[in-house]
Amino acid sequence: xxxxxxxxxxxxxxxxxxxxxxxxxxxxxxxxxxxxxxxxxxxxxxxxxxxxxxxxxxxxxxxxxxxxxxxxxxxxxxxxxxxxxxxxxxxxxxxxxxxxxxxxxxxxxxxxxxxxxxxxxxxxxxxxxxxxxxxxxxxxxxxxxxxxxxxxxxxxxxxxxxxxxxxxxxxxxxxxxxxxxxxxxxxxxxxxxxxxxxx
Numbered sequence: 456x457x458x459x460x461x462x463x464x465x466x467x468x469x470x471x472x473x474x475x476x477x478x479x480x481x482x483x484x485x486x487x488x489x490x491x492x493x494x495x496x497x498x499x500x501x502x503x504x505x506x507x508x509x510x511x512x513x514x515x516x517x518x519x520x521x522x523x524x525x526x527x528x529x530x531x532x533x534x535x536x537x538x539x540x541x542x543x544x545x546x547x548x549x550x551x552x553x554x555x556x557x558x559x560x561x562x563x564x565x566x567x568x569x570x571x572x573x574x575x576x577x578x579x580x581x582x583x584x585x586x587x588x589x590x591x592x593x594x595x596x597x598x599x600x601x602x603x604x605x606x607x608x609x610x611x612x613x614x615x616x617x618x619x620x621x622x623x624x625x626x627x628x629x630x631x632x633x634x635x636x637x638x639x640x641x642x643x644x645x646x647x648x649x650x651x652x653x654x
Contacts, residue, residue: 489650492566492643502565502639509560511634512567522554522627529652530557534627542610543617548579554624557651558631560640567635567642569628570651571596594646596624 496502503511509531516524522536534556542549552575559568572593579585604619632642645651 489645489647490643491564491645491650492561492568492641493564495641496565497636497639497641500636500639505560505562508567508635508638508640511638512558512560512631515630515634520627520630527557530559530648533557534631536627538620538622539618541605541618543605543607544579544610545608545612546610548607550577550618551575552622554622554627556628557648559651559653560635565640567631567640568645568651569631569642570594570645570648571624571628572648573599573624593648595644599624 502508513524513532516522522534525533525535527533534554536554537551538554539550539552541551553573555572555574557570560566561568570593572591573596574592575588575590577589578587599622601622602620605617606615607617608614609617628644635642
């Protein structure tokens, strides 16, 4: 085999390896290798029936918590927390930030699966200058703690505090994890809502 043929063969092999890596990354991104639970049930805890677990989790949707629990067609329920929803400078500037999660209790594996999403929209004059910004994150939030406050002219023309908030996703998912574990269920975070659903 001559040098030109060897080069062609090597190039083809490199192309196949690159394609395989690309396919693997794509599958990972869509969550096809996601761990869905079933092997880390808390030791010494007997899992309560799913109906009882759901009753205990749904009780978290009360006035003492900053989030709401809403019914869902695909998951057992969804968690919704409006962190900021404010307008200022006579309504010419605004900010909206939300935390959302999908929760599904897999009765076969005794696993609570949980997927998070954070959305943020800011427009006008904000704490970072003038302009428009939109961000969306969906999957597993590993670490995020925020504290922010802003004073300006409000939408009615009065000077005052526009918003003042603390945000830590663990304030929400930590509660769900503790209740799941205390009731003998594993708690697993997943990267796509598809894996926190009945389908």
